Amino acid sequence: MEQIPVYFFTGFMDSGKTSLIIETLIENEFSPNAKNLIIACEDGDVEYDEEKLKKASAQLAVINSEEEFNTETIKMFDMQYKPDAVFIEYNGTWEYSCFENLEMPKEWVLVQSLCTIDASTFDLYMTNMRPMMREQFFMADVVIFNRCTDQTDKSKFRRMIKALNRKAQMVYERVDGTIDDSADDAVPFDYSQEEIAISDDDYGLWYLDALDHPKRYDGKSVTFLAKIYRPEKLKKGVFVPGRFAMTCCEDDITFIGFKCKSEKAQQLEHRGWYEVKVKVRVEFAREYKGKGPVLYLEDYKPAQEPEDELVYFS
Numbered sequence: 239m240e241q242i243p244v245y246f247f248t249g250f251m252d253s254g255k256t257s258l259i260i261e262t263l264i265e266n267e268f269s270p271n272a273k274n275l276i277i278a279c280e281d282g283d284v285e286y287d288e289e290k291l292k293k294a295s296a297q298l299a300v301i302n303s304e305e306e307f308n309t310e311t312i313k314m315f316d317m318q319y320k321p322d323a324v325f326i327e328y329n330g331t332w333e334y335s336c337f338e339n340l341e342m343p344k345e346w347v348l349v350q351s352l353c354t355i356d357a358s359t360f361d362l363y364m365t366n367m368r369p370m371m372r373e374q375f376f377m378a379d380v381v382i383f384n385r386c387t388d389q390t391d392k393s394k395f396r397r398m399i400k401a402l403n404r405k406a407q408m409v410y411e412r413v414d415g416t417i418d419d420s421a422d423d424a425v426p427f428d429y430s431q432e433e434i435a436i437s438d439d440d441y442g443l444w445y446l447d448a449l450d451h452p453k454r455y456d457g458k459s460v461t462f463l464a465k466i467y468r469p470e471k472l473k474k475g476v477f478v479p480g481r482f483a484m485t486c487c488e489d490d491i492t493f494i495g496f497k498c499k500s501e502k503a504q505q506l507e508h509r510g511w512y513e514v515k516v517k518v519r520v521e522f523a524r525e526y527k528g529k530g531p532v533l534y535l536e537d538y539k540p541a542q543e544p545e546d547e548l549v550y551f552s
Contacts, residue, residue, distance in 0.1 A: 241347045243323050246337065248329035248374045249354035250363070254384045256284040258327050258354055263294045275299060277320035279307060279329040297321075304332045309341040315342045334373050353378035357386045357410075360395060376402050384411040388420055400446045401483070401551035429454045436462040441481050442549040445494050448518070452531045455518040460533075463541055467493060468508040477503045477531070479514045481549045491548065499524060500535035513541045 245262075247255045256278075263274060274296040276286065286298050299315050301307050307329075313322075324346060328337060331344075342348075343532050353375040360383070363371045375381050381399050386392070410418040425447050426440055434455070436444045441462055448455050464479030480495015498516060506512060516533040523530050 240345065242343075242345045243322060244326065244342065244346050245324065246326050246328065246348060246351040247354065248328045248330070248334070248351065248375065248378060250356070250371075251280055251282050253356045253384070254354040255327050256282050258285065258382065259327060260286070260290070262286070263296055263325070272322035273297070273320060274323050274325065275315065275319045276325045276327065277301060277315065278327045279332070280327070284543075298468045304329065304336055307332070307336055307340070312340060312346075313343055316346070329530055330374060332391065333371070334377055338377075341539075350380065351378045352380045352382060353406075354382050354384060357390045357509070358382040358492045363514045364398060372402055375399060375406065378403060378406055380409060381406045382409045382411060385413050386410045387413060392418075397443065397446060400450070401442070404446070404449055418537065428459070431458070434461070436460060438463050438544055438549070442458040442494070442551040445480075445483075445496075446551060448496070448531045452518075452529070455531060456520040458518050459515055459536060460518055461513065461515045463522065463544065464495065464512055464514050465493075465547070466506045466508060466510050466512060467495065468503060468506060475499055475501060475503050477506060479512070479516070481546050482547055483549045483551070496531050496533050496548075497525065498533035498535055501537060502538075506538065511541045511543045512538045514538045 247259060249255050259276060263276075272295060276291075276295060276296055276298045278286070278298060279301045281300075290297075291298060294430075297319050299319065301311060310514075326337075342440075355375065367455050381403070383392070383395060385388070390410070392408075392410055397406065399406055424441050427434060427444065428434060429447070444460070444462070463481075465481060466477055466479055468477040477498055477500070478493075478495040479498055480493055482491050483494050484491050498514075514535060515537040517536055519532050519534060520529050521532045522528065523532055
């Protein structure tokens with residue numbers, strides 16, 4: 239049975255979801271010979287033009303309430319419209335769990351989740367409505383910042399997104415709609431050196447950068463302060479030197495670190511503090527489902543616990 243691709247769009251009202259769907263379907267001529275279904279869950283400033291939708295072989299279904307967004311409604315749409323592709327424009331005030339718990343028709347397959355964000359209001363929303371903002375992008379495959387200007391701090395925005403959603407791809411769109419591919423991913427340390435010392439304040443930034451650009455550190459020696467995670471379930475000779483990081487709020491703290499290998503692993507105390515020097519290798523690892531940074535211990539020495547055990551991403 240042929241699968242039906244589902245594209246899921248999140249973001250607050252007026253963040254550009256409708257415009258992105260219109261651009262994808264009409265301007266980019268997405269599958270013009272297919273039956274495309276748009277499921278709109280909110281009514282924003284930008285409206286769908288019925289004539290243009292017809293040219294794009296698209297039909298519009300509307301859901302007016304979170305209670306109506308359920309398995310029964312979705313299956314009814316499937317039978318009524320018999321779509322070849324589905325675009326869901328989600329309501330920015332609804333929790334992601336409402337979609338996550340949805341039982342879609344068995345032919346429907348989620349292939350991509352996209353989040354649109356107005357760059358001019360992102361800082362304000364993250365300051366005042368962080369949990370609601372997090373709902374928009376924490377599961378997105380692609381995060382699109384639109385309305386970017388020369389003053390937009392793209393590096394800061396990237397760190398804020400990556401702290402909560404490490405897999406997300408970032409896209410920056412200027413006010414005129416063109417793509418800005420000059421994103422600033424500068425880090426406050428020199429990764430061109432063969433030996434790199436990471437300060438306590440910069441561990442979170444290094445961790446994200448090593449995830450995004452592991453080849454930058456391949457073969458390099460890196461020194462940093464770490465808490466040792468070495469539970470019994472890990473294989474002999476394997477431990478994780480890392481730090482606890484605040485990703486969203488005080489209730490959202492997680493341990494971040496890379497797998498490290500050493501014959502001396504058993505000598506390091508579980509939950510103990512050490513200054514470690516490691517060699518970074520880009521290797522296949524099950525955790526990455528591909529290649530990523532794997533550490534090899536070169537040296538270590540006991541260290542004092544820092545005043546603030548948490549690290550941050552800014």
